[in-house]
Structure formats: structure tokens, C-alpha cells
Amino acid sequence: MSNDRNTSDTGCHDHIRLSRRRFLQVLAGTAGALVVGIRMADATDVPLPLALLGDHFYNLGAYVRIDADGSVLIGARDPDTGTGVATSLPRIIADELDADWKRVSVVPLGLGVTDNNGQPSWTYGRQVGGSGGSTPAAWNDLRQVGALARWLLLQAAARRLGVPASKLRCNAGTVIAPDGRRLTYGNLAEDASKIALPTNAPPLKTAADYRLIGQPVGDVDARAIVTGLTRYAIDEHYGDALVAVLAHCPWPDGTLAHIDATDTLAVKGVVKVVRLRPEPGQPLGSTAIAPVVAVLAEDTWSALQGRQKLKLEWKPGASGSENSNALEQHAGDLLAGKTDPTTRVRNDGDVDAARKKAARRLDATYFQPWLAHATAEPMNCLVRLEKDHASLVVPTQAPQKAWAVVQRLTGLSPAQIDIRVPRVGGGYGRRLDHDYVAEAVMLAKAVDKPVRLLWTRAQDFGHDYYRAGSVHQLSAIIDRKRQLLGWNQRMASASALAHRNVPDNRLWTSELEADQLPATLVPNYRSDWYALDSAIPRGPMRGMPHISNAFAVESFIDEIAHSMKEDPLFTHLRMLGEPRELPLSAGGTLDTGRLINVLKLVADRIDWKNWLHTVNGLGIACWHVDGAYVAHAIEVAMQGQKLIIQRVVCAVDVGRVINPLGLQGQVAGATLDALSTALNLAITFKDGQIQQHNYKDYPLASMAQLPNDVEVITVSNDAHPPAGASFLAMPTAAPALANAVFRASAVRVRRLPLMKELLRLL
């Protein structure tokens, strides 16, 4: 049996190299299970956690586990914040495996980390949710996991049946011989786990053989969610944990001037009052977190009552003089002046020379407000610290970043930190920062007990890492043939990357894209970014920087069309030109054909040819994001001062579609999120204090304000690998809406939120 893995020193392999750093590996499981996974090169010295092989299913990794009874367990490595990756990623593995989906259970993975001489080795590679990267990354490696498991099962079946593997086929968890004999995967799992690995990774399926990819399927957690049994981090308990609720300093750089906790400590159930004074530079790199007074109690109600009885006086820091109005004024002054930009992001041709040849020039300035994340599940964290171990349940989009915070605060070695990530109640970029994890760990250290930290809704609104507002000054140069000859874009904003150890010449990257429309389509194109400074905390936000820029650019193209008395669809199509692929500065291409296609799809569906003749207003917009393409067409009616969104059509081309049902939900959801944001939402600050404290001040759109339906058209484009779709439908919703409002009301809204500005101008 020289072919057995146990004798692998005789020239057999126990892993397959996928790339320089990634390997496929097979592990024999207990009870005849077959376990296949991906391993990173820097983890090769370290055995995989024993839990993978035992009964602790939640620690499976990007693994397939096939049990003797035929049930298949697949690990979902990326946190699911509502993007559906807990469903779509395991589907990718299951299809390659030819598993019977009805026998598949999906388990969310915790953070996979092992100790490599004191440095962390990430067992599962990339683990980030909600940034649009989960599906493309999974397409690159998770298919291999399924393919290898299937190959091994086929070899086992070949031996058992005495038929060459090439003559066998797989279908829904069964291997079928030419003569009709069948063996189930469960039956073969134990044998398969002893087969030596091939030298090279087994070939992947061809698209014609996909049975699950491209077929609609519901969310794997759906039943648990509708029955209330899904446990989010906020629902997790340790029996002996104290509940911590906080009072944050209103200013991130402020200080505590006075504290009287006498009444708080008299509340039954309150155990302790703790002050946290995080130093700048700790524990979140250079991102400051506000000073905190925490009330720790035996239950949430006691803690909340105790916090209400705290007598605190806070003293503002330098941010205490900041006002959002003044900051916007300053941005306007900067753009009006002759100051050189902080960064010249792109400079094609010669805009100044083009200006001299202009037949027509158009200028407009657009404004976007500051925004908050407003996740449904507020920030929270459950932590237990022991001398040589930390266990956490964290609602995070980036468990590896959470790990770094815990490691810095505890000094524990990599594998001593255990982070579990259940389904997350919304992320939108908020959970890429881990101030709340730092607070929970510091409190657990201070009281020497497990801590269950809960932020209130008001704290969520008041202590966010906000999306900064921005001012966009656009200028178009048009020649006699109505072609766009030049484009000059100047943008001022406070970078999301400032105060985060990012070099000055990279701060623009969170604010705009060098390749955004209409770059590469206009011979003379210039894009300048002006930095604003602010001590109000800022961070990643779903869809940035596309959303703010698409609103400005796609509104402006509509204005250009109007100034030339043209159909904006026609103006768009002339700008895009012939279907072709244009190279982008960040790599990849802009495929104008795919962009034209989604534009035409929404135009046809909404009956665009009547755009001038309908009493309602029609608006259209398109955009491209990392190899994916999107267009919106929106129809609105004005009834006096009331805006009614009558129809919304969205077409997307994300290349190959893994789960059409999930994609439709994601596109409809992102559209509604973008409309809700554009209609009503703004964060403002006065004397450094955020003015919005709850949903009344930050009114997410209600059912009645939103359209009754979003008609989603998904282009089936199997020639291209799957691109991310999590926020793809956001950038074009607001400009299509504003363009429709213009046709319906003759009011051009250049400032968001739209309703406030529309009512001011009507």
C-alpha cells in the first residue's frame, strides 16, 4: 500500500501547492470523516487545530467535512454581515464537490490563527466580510477545496469498484459507475481520507457541469433567523460575565473633569464603576477613542440605571471648536482659491489647453453630508480573559484586526486568543474598527471578570467612525461636436485614512478613484484632491469613495445633457463610445460594452424612450466598480411637496453569478440603503459634538418613503469571474434619483440629503 498517506515519505504528498503561499491539505477525520482544507505556507510547521477533527464543528476552517452518514459540513470563513457570503462561499465548495446541498450544513468559522514563533499565522487566509472581496477571493481558492475532496472520493470509489476513476462520475453526493453501481460519499469518506494526494491540484469543473453555482438558493440561516434562534454576538453570554454599559466623553480628545458615582454604586446590581483613559496611539494605532466611564453590573437593566445616575463633567479637547458648517465653508474657500491641491490624482492630456478650445463650458458644485453607519446590532463584545487564554465573541467584519487589538492589550501569544464571529447585525465598514473590542478587553482586565459590553443606540450614533462630508467642484469642456473634450474635478474632504499612519500622499485613496467615470473616456482629464483636517473620527464606509463621487459625476453628466438639450441616455452613450476595453491605472479594465449593456437594460425596462413625454420624471445613472457594472433608472412623481418614488430598475453585471437570489437581494437592499441615505440622512456637529442621537435625528427611510419594489436585472456573464456585489448597487441610486427629481420638478438638487434641499428649493 505504498499509495497510503501514512507512507508519504516514499514520495507521496500530503499537500498540494496552490500558489507560493497556499496549500491544499487533507486530514483524516474521526469516524471515517474526510476533511480537506486550505493552509497557508507560513502555517506549515503547525498542526491544524485538533478541533477540526473532533466534534467541535464550529472550528472547521475553509474545510469540507464528510461524515460516514453522508452529511457534509462546510465552513464559511468570512463574517456574514447580511451579504450572504455564509451561503454563497459554501455553495462554491459544494458545487465543485458535487455535494447534495440538502445534506450540507454550514458553520461559521471563528478566526483561524496559529502561533508561528510568536507571530500569527492565519489558518484560513483572508477573513474579511462586507468589503465586496469575499466572493472573488473565494472563487480563487475555495473551488480547489471541493475539487480535491471530489477527486479523493473518486479514487476511493475506483479502487472499491475496480473501475478507473476517469470512468466514474459524481452526482449529488454519489459516485456512479458506468454499470450503474452507486456509492455514497458517506460510504467512501473513510477510504478517501487515506488516499495519497495528487502532485498537482485536480482539475476544476468546467462551467457546463455547475449544478449549484448560478442556481438560486435561500440564506442558510433563514430558518434560524425567522424563529429567533440565531445568536448574534449581542445574544451570547458567559454565566459569570458582568454587563458593562458606558458613558463616553462627547469629544474623542476630551477629558473627564469630575465624577461622582455614589448614586450609581447604590443601585442594586451595580458592581463597579471603572474609568478608562485610552492613550492616543493605544490601542487602535493612531485612532483615538474617547475617554470612558463604565458601569459594570450583574444585568443590563441595573447597569443602565447605574449609568443614568452617574454625575459626570467632561472637558472638551481641541475638537470642541469644530463645526460641520464651518468645515464645509472652509472646503468651499479652498476650492475657490488658487491653492495647489494636496494630491493631483490624475492628469491626462492638458485640461488648460483644452479649455481654450472649448465650444461650451459647464461648472457645478455638489455637496455631501457626513454619514453614520447605523448598524442594526449596536457595538458589543463578550470577553473572558484568563492568565494564558482569551475567549471572545465579536461582531466584526475583520477578525484578524480584532485579534491584533486583543493581542496588543493582553500580550498573549497568537494561538491563546480565540475569537468567535457569529452572524453580524450589519457592518457597512463600522466593524473594521475595533474600539468596542478594546473597551471590553480593558474592562475585563480592570475587573478581573468576563465582561459583556453593550453600547446603547445613542452611543452608536454619537461615537462612530463617520464618513466625512465632501465638496465636489466639476468642470466640463465640450467641443463643437458635443464631445467631452475636457474634465476637471476638484474635491475637498477630510480623509478617512488621516490619523491612521497612512502617508500623506495616499490619503486621497479613501476619497476618490483615479479611474472613476469619465476617466479614460475624456482626452483631457484632471482630478485634484484637497485635504481638510478634522478631529472628528472617521473610518471606512460601505461604498466609499464611489457613492459620493458617483452622485457628483452622474448628476453632472445629466446637467451636461440638459444644457445641450439632449436625452441623458444619448449623452451617456456618446461619452462611452464603442464597446471596448480601456486599461485602468489601478489594474484591470473598463469594458465600455458591459457598461453600455446595463445602461440599455434599465432604459428598456423603464420605457426610457418616453422620458420627455411622461409627466413623471425619469432619471438614469451608471458606474463601474472593480470590474463590475451597474446602472439605475428611476421614475418619480411630485405631488405638491411630496416625492413619490414610483419605479426603480437596477441592472448589474458582476460576471459569473454564484447565487442569483442572493445577488438580487443584495442589489435591491443596497439600492434601498442608498435611497434612504440620499433622501434624509446627515450627521452634523457643533462645538465638536455630534447632533444626532437616535433614529429620529437620523431618519432611515420608512417603508412608506421607499419604493414598493426594486426591479433587479442581473446580467448572466459567465465569461468573467465573479466580482463583489455587496455595495455595487449603491453609487448610482442617488444620482438617478436626483436626475429624475429634476425632470419631475425642474429643481436640480446638488446637495444631499435630497429632501431637505428639495423642499428648500421648491
Added chain:
Amino acid sequence: MVPVQAQAVPTSPESSIVPEKVRDGIALEINGEHYQHTGDPQMPLLWYLRDVLRLTGTKYGGEHGENGADLILLDGIAVSAITQPLAKLAGKQVVTVEGLAGNDGSLHPLQQAFIDEDAIGCGYCTPGWLIAAIDLFRRKPHPGDDDIDQLSNLCRCGCQTRVRRAIKRVAGKATQS
């Protein structure tokens, strides 16, 4: 164990065991189960459900239940659990999202419709939508778009159009039957 001493008068032995005094408390009925709450009568139902009973399907929505994630049925009517001190709930029936499915695991038609229409984003606010929708059917057995528009739940994932479809799916069946 203290042995009970035999008494001198055999006819009516007086026990030395003093029965526990009936404790003051609030009799609660939640998902058909009976509980006696002897703690702070002002504790909001939300924290009792989540901290004491560990029924965590009802979510924290905000200090005043603003986004509807903490809706429960109180005698059949949807109310925010954080606004209901336990003292008010004696003798009333509370049903949470965990109480919607039958004991045999059969789903409520709205639960099934939410699954069928994929009316779920992150899922955090879903229990609140379900309770609100059940309350809507109580008031309007055949809800139309205008009735659905009255729901005040909030959702940033944008599940509203799919929730609308789920409600209409059940309303359509109700109309047929």
C-alpha cells in the same frame, strides 16, 4: 435534614416546617410558559427576556425601541419590549418571535413567507418585522400596499421590498381562502 420530633399530642401533630411565604412577584406568561418575577418590577420586559430567560430573539433596538427590533406581541398587539416594565404585564400574554412557530416546529405562514421571499438582510431586525406583520394582519386581514406602508420598522440592509412581497404572499393566500 432536621428530623421532625414526635409531638406529645398525637392527634394533630404540628409540623415544624414553615412553608415558604408566598413571595410577592409578578406572574408572567411568555410564549405560554408561566414565570414569577420577584426582582425589580420596573425592569423592562426586553431585559427580562434577554438577560433572565435568555430568549434573545427579541433584539435591542434603541432606548425607546425606535427601529422596531424589540417588538413583541402583548395580548396580540405589537409593542416595544423595552417600553414595557414587568409591573404592567401581570395577567397578560406575551408572545416573542420564539413563540411564533408551532410546538411541532411548523412555521407561522409569515415566517415561511419571509424565507420564501428571502426577506432577510443581516437578519437582526427580522424578528421585529415578523411581529409587526402579524400585528398588521390582526388589524387588516387583507393588507394592501397602503397598509404595509404603515409599518414603522427600520432596516439599513434594505429588506423592505422583500418584506412587502412576503406580506403580500400571505395576504394573497388569505384572500384566496
